[in-house]
Amino acid sequence: MGLTSRNVVACHQCAFWVGLNARDGTCRRHAPRPGDAIDEVAHWPLTHHDDQCGDSAVAGAAVEPRVTCSECIYWRTSGGLAPYKRREQWSEWWAHAGHCTRFAPYPMAATGYRAFWRVTHATDSCCDGAIKAPTMPGSAEIDRA
Numbered sequence: 495m496g497l498t499s500r501n502v503v504a505c506h507q508c509a510f511w512v513g514l515n516a517r518d519g520t521c522r523r524h525a526p527r528p529g530d531a532i533d534e535v536a537h538w539p540l541t542h543h544d545d546q547c548g549d550s551a552v553a554g555a556a557v558e559p560r561v562t563c564s565e566c567i568y569w570r571t572s573g574g575l576a577p578y579k580r581r582e583q584w585s586e587w588w589a590h591a592g593h594c595t596r597f598a599p600y601p602m603a604a605t606g607y608r609a610f611w612r613v614t615h616a617t618d619s620c621c622d623g624a625i626k627a628p629t630m631p632g633s634a635e636i637d638r639a
């Protein structure tokens with residue numbers, strides 16, 4: 495599938511797509527949203543190479559760069575996490591895990607809702623992140639302008 499109207503491109507042509515094989519890859523356009531359960535692991539959705547969407551951008555275009563969690567100002571960790579349940583990950587994975595705090599929780603209809611930020615690995619990445627200032631390692635200073 496080639497370029498279509500409104501500059502929508504197929505996943506395999508998109509700057510936000512990470513191919514896993516000839517047919518499938520993961521969409522890394524967005525960071526995970528907070529959920530309602532503690533220490534849920536974030537999984538980026540699989541898409542087919544010729545899927546497309548309105549958030550696409552041509553690979554190589556001047557779009558938001560993909561940032562690795564370990565270098566991102568939104569990633570919070572204390573030398574890994576020690577969850578009550580390891581879920582589907584090994585303890586070694588949790589030793590390099592942290593919470594992605596990129597987004598605030600959305601208001602809910604129910605009262606008493608508690609939000610929990612989802613867990614990512616140091617080597618995960620997305621295109622909603624921002625790289626920490628090199629002079630302030632570990633800083634959570636965020637430009638709110």
Ligand code: SF4
Pocket residue numbers: 524525526561562563564566567568569593594595596614618619620621622623624
């Ligand atoms: S790169 Fe930053 S915003 Fe993206 S998933 Fe990792 S911590 Fe969240």
